[in-house]
Amino acid sequence: MENKRNFAIELDKIMKNPENRGKTLFLHSCCAPCSSYVLEYLRNFFRITVLYYNPNITADEEYEKRVEEQKRLIAEFNVQAEVEAEVSAECSESAFEIAIVEGNYDKQLFFDSVKGLEKCKEGGERCFVCYELRLAETAKQAKQLGMDYFTTTLTISPLKNAVKLNEIGERLAKEQGVMWLPSDFKKKGGYQRSIELSKEYDLYRQNYCGCIYSKMERETSSY
């Protein structure tokens, strides 16, 4: 029987190696709440550039709301890091500044990609195509920008398939020649911490994933 991998432990092993500190990480983010814990967890170790690339979000106003919250959170984290660095100037382990780039918001690309899979339930085949779409762009840009690693915040969600995300990430890493940072951010209390941080920073927290199909599914579900 194949050994079940623990991606959270694999990530921690990478972060235990001091030679990896300060390496560049291109982090695909789906939204501010999911990124909150991930940024808190990684920002003292990696030089992070967030890629906000989510053409899967159907409604323009929803997209705008989420991207603005993402920018606000990063700005607040950076101010906080600056203050902390001033207070403990001698500390070499202070957080790195986080940068952000916004990808193309091309909804049609998403709809074309998931054609025929509209009726799939959240977590099924349509989502795998959606992961692939977003991670492929992340890997491509990571390569263009000369990043050391790339990964995604998506593994923090209990509704996302972390095994599949890591499988896609590893394949794209080979194709592009950029290292994939393994993750299962929901582990080690990550998901719970993202809820706490969302409250702390008063983040807009949507109640559906992003596409029109997930919105309809949420509206007709009993919870």
Ligand code: SF4
């Ligand atoms: S439910 Fe979420 S992950 Fe799945 S296709 Fe829709 S936006 Fe993408």
